[in-house]
Amino acid sequence: MNAKDETDQRHDVQVELIAVVTAIIDGQPVALTISRGSALPSGPFELGHRSLQAGLRNWVEQQTGHPLGYVEQLYTFADRDRMAEDHARRAISISYLGLTRDENTEYQSKRDWRSWYGYFPWEDHRTAQPPVIEQTILPRLRHWADEAGAGNREERWQRVALCFGLDGRAWNEELVLQRYELLYEAGLVPEARRNREAGRDETVPGNQMAVDHRRILATGIARLRTKIKYRPVVFEVMPPVFTLLHLQRAVEALAGRPVHKQNFRRLIEQQELVEETGKTTAETGGRPAKLFRFRPAVLVERTVAGTKLPIAKA
Amino acid sequence: MNAKDETDQRHDVQVELIAVVTAIIDGQPVALTISRGSALPSGPFELGHRSLQAGLRNWVEQQTGHPLGYVEQLYTFADRDRMAEDHARRAISISYLGLTRDENTEYQSKRDWRSWYGYFPWEDHRTAQPPVIEQTILPRLRHWADEAGAGNREERWQRVALCFGLDGRAWNEELVLQRYELLYEAGLVPEARRNREAGRDETVPGNQMAVDHRRILATGIARLRTKIKYRPVVFEVMPPVFTLLHLQRAVEALAGRPVHKQNFRRLIEQQELVEETGKTTAETGGRPAKLFRFRPAVLVERTVAGTKLPIAKA
DNA sequence: TCCTGATATGCTCAAAGTGAGTATAAACAG
DNA sequence: CTGTTTATACTCACTTTGAGCATATCAGGA
Numbered sequence: 001m002n003a004k005d006e007t008d009q010r011h012d013v014q015v016e017l018i019a020v021v022t023a024i025i026d027g028q029p030v031a032l033t034i035s036r037g038s039a040l041p042s043g044p045f046e047l048g049h050r051s052l053q054a055g056l057r058n059w060v061e062q063q064t065g066h067p068l069g070y071v072e073q074l075y076t077f078a079d080r081d082r083m084a085e086d087h088a089r090r091a092i093s094i095s096y097l098g099l100t101r102d103e104n105t106e107y108q109s110k111r112d113w114r115s116w117y118g119y120f121p122w123e124d125h126r127t128a129q130p131p132v133i134e135q136t137i138l139p140r141l142r143h144w145a146d147e148a149g150a151g152n153r154e155e156r157w158q159r160v161a162l163c164f165g166l167d168g169r170a171w172n173e174e175l176v177l178q179r180y181e182l183l184y185e186a187g188l189v190p191e192a193r194r195n196r197e198a199g200r201d202e203t204v205p206g207n208q209m210a211v212d213h214r215r216i217l218a219t220g221i222a223r224l225r226t227k228i229k230y231r232p233v234v235f236e237v238m239p240p241v242f243t244l245l246h247l248q249r250a251v252e253a254l255a256g257r258p259v260h261k262q263n264f265r266r267l268i269e270q271q272e273l274v275e276e277t278g279k280t281t282a283e284t285g286g287r288p289a290k291l292f293r294f295r296p297a298v299l300v301e302r303t304v305a306g307t308k309l310p311i312a313k314a
Numbered sequence: 315m316n317a318k319d320e321t322d323q324r325h326d327v328q329v330e331l332i333a334v335v336t337a338i339i340d341g342q343p344v345a346l347t348i349s350r351g352s353a354l355p356s357g358p359f360e361l362g363h364r365s366l367q368a369g370l371r372n373w374v375e376q377q378t379g380h381p382l383g384y385v386e387q388l389y390t391f392a393d394r395d396r397m398a399e400d401h402a403r404r405a406i407s408i409s410y411l412g413l414t415r416d417e418n419t420e421y422q423s424k425r426d427w428r429s430w431y432g433y434f435p436w437e438d439h440r441t442a443q444p445p446v447i448e449q450t451i452l453p454r455l456r457h458w459a460d461e462a463g464a465g466n467r468e469e470r471w472q473r474v475a476l477c478f479g480l481d482g483r484a485w486n487e488e489l490v491l492q493r494y495e496l497l498y499e500a501g502l503v504p505e506a507r508r509n510r511e512a513g514r515d516e517t518v519p520g521n522q523m524a525v526d527h528r529r530i531l532a533t534g535i536a537r538l539r540t541k542i543k544y545r546p547v548v549f550e551v552m553p554p555v556f557t558l559l560h561l562q563r564a565v566e567a568l569a570g571r572p573v574h575k576q577n578f579r580r581l582i583e584q585q586e587l588v589e590e591t592g593k594t595t596a597e598t599g600g601r602p603a604k605l606f607r608f609r610p611a612v613l614v615e616r617t618v619a620g621t622k623l624p625i626a627k628a
Numbered sequence: 629t630c631c632t633g634a635t636a637t638g639c640t641c642a643a644a645g646t647g648a649g650t651a652t653a654a655a656c657a658g
Numbered sequence: 659c660t661g662t663t664t665a666t667a668c669t670c671a672c673t674t675t676g677a678g679c680a681t682a683t684c685a686g687g688a
Contacts, residue, residue, distance in 0.1 A: 012326035013359070015406065045327070045392070052392045052406070076390040076408050078359070078366045092329065092366070094390050094406075245664080263647065265666075286664025287654040310646080559636080577676065579637075600635025601683040624675080 013078075014091040017056045018042035018213075020220030021068065021098040022254075023113065024237045029253045030113035031217055032063070037114045039210040040217060042093070056096050063111070070099040070236040072227075074219050077212070097220045099236035116221060117256075118207045119214055123176060123221070125257045133164060137183070137204050144186040173256050176222040180215060189214070228254055232273055232307045235294045241277055243289035244268065251309060263310045271307060327392075328405040331370045332356035332527075334534030335382065335412040336568075337427065338551045343567045344427040345531060346377070351428045353524040354531060356407070370410050377425070384413040384550040386541075388533050391526070411534045413550035430535060431570075432521050433528055436493065437535070439485060439571045447478060451497070451518050458500035487570050490536040494529060503528070542568055546587055546621045549608040555591055557603035558582065565623060577624040585621060587612055 019041050021032035034041050041063055049055030057068050074095040102113065117124040121132050138160070145156035163179045165171035183204055184192045190208040208214060227233050234250055248264050268274060274292040282288040333355050335346035348355050355377055363369030371382050388409040416427065431438040436447050452474070459470035477493045479485035497518055498506045504522040522528060541547050548564055562578050582588060588606040596602040 013329055015327055047404070052390065073389060075387060076366065090361070092408075243665090260647065262649085262666085262668090266646095282655065284655095284664060286656080286662075287666080289665060557636090574676065576637080576639090576678085580675095596684065600633080600685080601637080603636060 015045035016042055016091060016093045017045055017052065017059075018093050018095045018216060019056055019060055019098050020074065020095065020217055021060060021100060022116075022220065022224065022237065023100050023102045024250050024253055025102055025113055027249050027253055029116045029221075031116060031220075032060075033112045033114045033209075034063075035210070037112060037118070037207060037209075038213075040213045045094075052094060053096075056098075060098060068098045068100050070097075070233055072097045072223070074216070074223060095216050095219065097223055099224075099233060101237055101239055114207075116217070119209065119217060120176065120180070120221070121206050122179065122204075123173070123256050125171060125173065126252050127258075129171070132205055137188070138164065138166075140188055140202070140204065141182070141186055144188070171257070174222055174225050176225065177215070177218045180218040184215070191215075225255055229309050230307055232294075234309075235273075238294070241279075241291045241293050243281060243284060243291060244274075245284065245289060247274075247292070255309075259310055267308055267310050273307065329359035330356055330405060330407040331359050331366065331373075332407050332409045332530060333370055333374055333412050334388065334409065334531055335374060335414060336430075336534065336538065336551065337414050337416045338564050338567055339416055339427055341563050341567055343430045343535075345430060345534075346374075347426045347428045347523075348377075349524070351426060351432070351521060351523075352527075354527045359408070366408060367410075370412075374412060382412045382414055384411075384547055386411045386537070388530070388537060409530050409533065411537055413538075413547060415551055415553055428521075430531070433523065433531060434490065434494070434535070435520050436518075437487070437490060437570050439487065440566050441572075443485070446519055451502070452478065452480075454502055454516070454518065455496070455500055458502070485571070488536055488539050490539065491529070491532045494532040498529070505529075539569055543623050544621055546608070546612060548623075549587075552608070555593075555605050555607050557595060557605060558588075559603060561588075561606070569623075573624055581622055581624050587621065 019032070021041070023030055023032075032041055033039060041060065043055075043059045045052065045055050049058060052073075053071055056071065060068055074097050076092060076094045078090065078092040102111070122130050122137055124130055141160045141164075142157070145153055145160060148156050159182060161167050161169065163175050163182050180189070183189050187193055188202070188204045189206070190203050191212070191214060193203065209217070224233070228251065234247065234254070237250055237254075238247060244265050245261075247268065248259055248261060251264070252259050272295060275295045277291045277293050279291045280288040281291055333346070335355070337344055337346075346355055347353060355374060357369075357373045359366065359369050363372060366387075367385055370385065374382055388411050390406060390408045392404065392406040416425070436444050436451055438444055455474045455478075456471070459467055459474060462470050473496060475481050475483065477489050477496050494503070497503050501507055502516070502518045503520070504517050505526070505528060507517065523531070538547070542565065548561065548568070551564055551568075552561060558579055559575075561582065562573055562575065565578070566573050586609060589609045591605045591607050593605045594602040595605055
């Protein structure tokens with residue numbers, strides 16, 4: 001067939017769809033995984049799929065048993081980690097960020113949710129700066145910086161300082177990807193040591209993933225931490241009705257840092273993002289909390305306009 | 315060959331790379347085009363390309379004769395505007411935003427730069443709100459809203475109001491894409507009327523482009539208008555040495571709105587984005603202006619950290 | 629030489645936004 | 659009824675912004 005020859009001339013490629021699907025379960029930010037937490041769900045873009053997003057929704061819904069709310073494209077990669085370079089055929093991966101609530105308990109067993117912070121222990125600053133930073137990460141990065149030539153030493157350490165908020169700089173929770181890449185570059189994550197001696201004690205704590213999936217997860221987290229500040233996306237991971245503290249805990253879980261309670265409430269109410277349901281819940285321990293719901297009208301407005309949350313802005 | 319059968323099973327697709335390359339020429343924001351302004355430069359992703367970006371840089375440099383500075387991925391589309399749905403083969407397009415300065419006069423003739431605002435006359439608010447909005451766009455959008463069913467009328471008009479800053483709302487220069495999509499949906503751009511009667515007088519002024527290229531351009535402009543506020547990308551379109559007013563004019567050109575001079579200077583100097591060269595230029599008319607250059611150290615810092623510009627933040 | 633016009637640059641100020649603390653209310657366990 | 663816990667209201671200092679006024683330094687013509 002002529003069509004096939006043409007195919008080869010045009011250098012066609014395979015397309016893989018890959019998803020970072022996030023929810024909040026028991027106050028923890030989690031991602032949907034497969035293979036016992038070692039990979040993100042992914043599948044090929046097939047002829048039956050009406051569009052890229054449709055393809056993605058298709059098999060994510062198949063896996064989790066309920067629809068994805070918010071879906072947003074993350075990035076398109078080519079030739080990541082190719083093994084055989086002589087292959088005349090190539091593949092690209094299109095990654096997405098999805099948000100959902102894990103309401104459906106029926107399919108619970110099918111789903112393998114894993115906490116973000118199992119993969120990135122250094123990213124959870126909700127209660128305090130994780131000790132692993134001072135105890136393991138910084139010493140090893142210091143070593144990595146020092147072993148560079150005289151010219152690069154300073155530059156390397158400055159990157160470290162920026163990424164981890166040293167020298168009086170503030171911790172910037174958005175730099176998830178930069179931090180992971182720094183650790184990768186320094187050979188401190190197992191993924192970077194495939195071909196080297198498997199010196200486990202020279203890496204840094206945190207579960208690894210297949211190929212570059214952990215990198216994609218980092219990309220998704222970074223995107224969400226940025227987006228949460230100016231678009232009302234938090235509500236995608238919230239149940240229909242919630243207290244303001246629930247909402248705050250969700251924001252904190254995603255941002256990985258604590259939020260000033262009073263200021264949080266001020267901003268939320270000021271912007272009229274939510275409305276009272278009229279009911280309260282006493283399940284929170286102390287004084288009963290008012291229950292709120294997301295203001296539906298905002299869905300139209302704020303999707304286009306902006307939102308604010310009291311998290312330090314980069 | 316077995317490989318070919320496998321190919322078909324895997325539903326391979328063609329990959330097209332497409333670029334929004336922007337520069338500032340004579341104070342105007344311009345995009346690189348082909349076919350007398352009717353299309354964005356694009357080309358297939360080929361086997362010889364080391365990576366997606368490499369492929370893009372490859373033929374953009376080939377076309378323009380000088381290297382792209384800043385390159386950033388925009389979005390990946392599939393099956394945009396497919397004509398024959400029965401085709402068993404598909405194509406995806408990966409779009410990029412590129413920034414450059416048009417220093418090289420040698421290849422000048424090869425390049426076809428076109429002003430953004432030729433395609434989007436309603437986006438240039440530097441001197442005043444373009445009259446086309448009041449005179450043509452809003453009346454026709456009003457008509458479009460009114461012809462909707464009772465349920466949708468309000469919703470449609472609210473979208474219009476949000477997009478164009480009506481009812482006391484401020485003009486938001488970032489909504490380039492939303493505005494274009496609104497006009498598209500209302501059938502007010504020629505691209506949307508392919509299959510309808512070619513009633514030219516029912517569209518809105520602004521040069522059209524092939525297939526969805528104008529939409530991609532809108533995406534690029536929107537991205538740049540957002541990015542300029544928190545990353546030092548303006549400098550990618552600036553010559554090595556410039557006055558603060560030059561810099562301001564560049565920001566204004568991209569943002570499509572005027573900037574308060576004194577506040578602009580305050581922010582730029584506060585953040586130490588630039589440093590004096592020690593020289594001045596008298597070419598500006600009045601009192602000679604100091605010449606500045608971008609502070610190289612910032613390249614390391616701010617790529618990771620942030621920047622601020624005195625443009626209303628969404 | 630001395631205005632005039634033009635731009636550059638410095639400085640002030642009020643309004644709004646933000647970070648952080650204090651005080652009071654409403655439930656429950658014992 | 660007392661202590662504990664969480665919810666919610668209010669205050670205040672400080673920073674950031676938007677906007678205007680004032681002064682400096684040049685070119686060119688009266």
